[in-house]
Amino acid sequence: MQNLLSKIYNPKDLRKLPLEQLPIVAKELRNFIIDVVATKEGHLGASLGVVELTIALHYVFNTPNDLLIWDVGHQAYGHKILTERRDKFDTNRQFGGISGFPKMSESEYDAFGTGHSSTSISAALGMAIASKIKGDVAKNHIAVIGDASIASGMAFEGLNHAGVTDANLLIVLNDNAMGIDPSVGALKNYFTNVKAGKAVSKTNIIKALNFNYSGPVDGHDLNALVKELERLKNVKGPKFLHIITTKGKGLEQAEQDQVKYHAPGKFDKITGEILPKKNVIQPPKYQDVFGDTIVELARKNKKIVGITPAMPTGSSLKYMIEEFPDRAFDVGIAEQHAVTLAAGMATQGLIPFCNIYSTFLQRAYDQIIHDVALQNLPVVFCIDRAGLVGEDGATHHGVFDIAYLRSIPNMVIYAPMNEIDLRNILYTAQLGINYPLAIRYPRGRGVTLNWKKEFKKVEIGKAKTLFEGTKIAVLSIGTIGNAINSVIAELPENEVGHFNMKFIKPLDEKQLHSIFKKYKNIVTIEDGTIFGGFGSSILEFSSKHNYKNKPIKQLGIPDKFIEHGEMNELLNEVYLSKKHIKSVLLDILTE
Numbered sequence: 323m324q325n326l327l328s329k330i331y332n333p334k335d336l337r338k339l340p341l342e343q344l345p346i347v348a349k350e351l352r353n354f355i356i357d358v359v360a361t362k363e364g365h366l367g368a369s370l371g372v373v374e375l376t377i378a379l380h381y382v383f384n385t386p387n388d389l390l391i392w393d394v395g396h397q398a399y400g401h402k403i404l405t406e407r408r409d410k411f412d413t414n415r416q417f418g419g420i421s422g423f424p425k426m427s428e429s430e431y432d433a434f435g436t437g438h439s440s441t442s443i444s445a446a447l448g449m450a451i452a453s454k455i456k457g458d459v460a461k462n463h464i465a466v467i468g469d470a471s472i473a474s475g476m477a478f479e480g481l482n483h484a485g486v487t488d489a490n491l492l493i494v495l496n497d498n499a500m501g502i503d504p505s506v507g508a509l510k511n512y513f514t515n516v517k518a519g520k521a522v523s524k525t526n527i528i529k530a531l532n533f534n535y536s537g538p539v540d541g542h543d544l545n546a547l548v549k550e551l552e553r554l555k556n557v558k559g560p561k562f563l564h565i566i567t568t569k570g571k572g573l574e575q576a577e578q579d580q581v582k583y584h585a586p587g588k589f590d591k592i593t594g595e596i597l598p599k600k601n602v603i604q605p606p607k608y609q610d611v612f613g614d615t616i617v618e619l620a621r622k623n624k625k626i627v628g629i630t631p632a633m634p635t636g637s638s639l640k641y642m643i644e645e646f647p648d649r650a651f652d653v654g655i656a657e658q659h660a661v662t663l664a665a666g667m668a669t670q671g672l673i674p675f676c677n678i679y680s681t682f683l684q685r686a687y688d689q690i691i692h693d694v695a696l697q698n699l700p701v702v703f704c705i706d707r708a709g710l711v712g713e714d715g716a717t718h719h720g721v722f723d724i725a726y727l728r729s730i731p732n733m734v735i736y737a738p739m740n741e742i743d744l745r746n747i748l749y750t751a752q753l754g755i756n757y758p759l760a761i762r763y764p765r766g767r768g769v770t771l772n773w774k775k776e777f778k779k780v781e782i783g784k785a786k787t788l789f790e791g792t793k794i795a796v797l798s799i800g801t802i803g804n805a806i807n808s809v810i811a812e813l814p815e816n817e818v819g820h821f822n823m824k825f826i827k828p829l830d831e832k833q834l835h836s837i838f839k840k841y842k843n844i845v846t847i848e849d850g851t852i853f854g855g856f857g858s859s860i861l862e863f864s865s866k867h868n869y870k871n872k873p874i875k876q877l878g879i880p881d882k883f884i885e886h887g888e889m890n891e892l893l894n895e896v897y898l899s900k901k902h903i904k905s906v907l908l909d910i911l912t913e
């Protein structure tokens with residue numbers, strides 16, 4: 323065992339090694355990633371697939387002076403380990419530890435922060451143009467982008483611009499024919515044909531866009547990669563290198579089951595087997611309540627269609643795709659398209675359930691306003707991963723959706739408190755609505771074992787009194803209401819009332835008037851941003867109706883980006899833990 327990796331603090335050390343030793347570094351780097359991710363969890367398959375590319379890029383280019391951008395960034399573990407973070411890598415994604423994604427504030431080697439896909443080409447082009455303006459003509463600018471991410475509109479906007487510049491830009495397409503799930507779409511078919519060498523020389527899309535195209539190159543062949551990158555380093559203008567890799571390379575199970583090993587959780591580093599979870603019956607994941615219920619409803623209602631932008635497994639829309647392949651669509655990483663596609667379907671009388679993670683829906687904001695809400699189209703937005711999401715951190719927390727949706731006219735916004743609420747609102751949506759409806763629910767599991775009850779229609783805009791009290795009215799929305807219930811159970815009896823407002827918009831004004839007339843103190847609690855969120859809507863209500871001397875205390879996500887960590891650590895950090903909620907309520911009771 324040579325143990326070369328331990329001698330590499332940063333790429334300067336790597337560059338001192340002879341080319342023949344790089345495969346040894348690759349082996350050690352791969353083992354290092356497997357060792358740590360096996361116990362600390364995280365994104366595995368993507369990083370294993372780019373081990374050789376990572377080494378070759380840092381070997382050939384003069385990072386950090388040359389600027390290297392990792393699209394999405396979930397494949398950058400090898401990059402982090404080779405760039406001064408090997409000793410910290412066991413803190414990856416943990417509270418207070420390094421981020422699971424590249425982050426400018428973390429390292430000078432992270433030229434641009436990523437997490438959401440398809441930004442790398444625009445960012446690298448921006449840097450390349452800046453270098454030209456500054457007269458730094460020798461600087462290289464490299465974007466590494468996956469085959470699923472390059473199919474996104476934003477990546478194409480970057481290609482379209484780059485092709486008419488003389489920017490010193492290298493785009494490396496890491497083609498493994500996979501996103502999280504298998505890649506989809508005509509572009510995927512095109513790349514498959516390129517790889518098979520089928521009649522593409524005359525019609526190469528990338529060449530047609532004015533790039534100096536090379537490839538496909540075996541992305542696990544270090545000699546070939548280094549040779550080609552050395553050549554491209556001396557080619558001026560926009561360049562495009564197409565490499566072929568295997569997601570999960572080097573761990574048999576990860577190569578075989580690439581979807582599961584995208585982010586497998588804990589696994590045995592020797593056998594590669596995913597460690598079994600405790601054998602206890604648990605409530606379902608909210609994503610599965612959605613996935614299961616939409617299939618149940620679609621069996622009876624032929625107007626239902628489902629849409630996911632590249633998250634069929636994560637959203638559980640895959641159940642509908644499996645049973646109704648003609649009515650459920652994975653459209654690739656294309657949130658904007660997904661929303662306007664849903665709008666188009668809605669104009670023709672279909673009932674589209676457009677399932678997008680809260681954080682990724684941010685990308686389709688104009689489509690929500692301009693294509694859906696302005697035309698008052700009945701699109702059902704199923705907004706998964708709403709609220710804090712844990713270890714993915716600041717790029718992925720779904721904490722803005724309440725604030726960014728609440729200001730849009732026509733929009734109805736609902737947050738189920740449990741699985742049964744989620745089922746019932748999905749049922750209600752397909753009975754027929756004449757407005758856009760947003761349903762937001764969190765990552766992870768619910769609270770109910772016996773959740774497949776008979777459907778009940780939800781009354782739009784109606785809150786639910788969970789229990790009355792005498793001194794404080796707690797107004798909550800969504801699943802955080804369950805934690806609040808258990809906190810109130812520990813407080814003096816009958817003093818704190820709890821109202822599950824259910825609808826962020828429209829508010830149940832009748833219920834609010836009766837609450838404001840009865841209670842002296844109001845506390846709002848939500849898992850979204852305090853600024854512009856649900857609590858703000860209660861303040862607006864209070865101000866509009868001139869309720870005086872009613873202190874309203876708002877609990878929610880403060881005005882800062884929340885980093886990564888376990889959910890309980892993050893809830894503590896934002897003062898939304900049960901302990902903190904209890905102390906806020908006790909303080910008011912003892913005032």
Ligand SMILES: Cc1ncc(C[n+]2csc(CCOP(=O)(O)OP(=O)(O)O)c2C)c(N)n1
Binds near residue numbers: 467468471500501657
């Ligand atoms: C805008 C956006 N939508 C969805 C995602 C979720 N997501 C993360 S990785 C990924 C697949 C990326 O595939 P590819 O670019 O081919 O990289 P690979 O994992 O194959 O290396 C998806 C859909 C995201 N990060 N950003």
Ligand SMILES: CC(=O)[C@@H](O)[C@H](O)COP(=O)(O)O
Binds near residue numbers: 394437711
């Ligand atoms: C990198 C990325 O964006 C996804 O892999 C994301 O981490 C998935 O999140 P979930 O684990 O919540 O599905």
Ligand SMILES: [Mg+2]
Binds near residue numbers: 468470497498499501
């Ligand atoms: Mg891919």
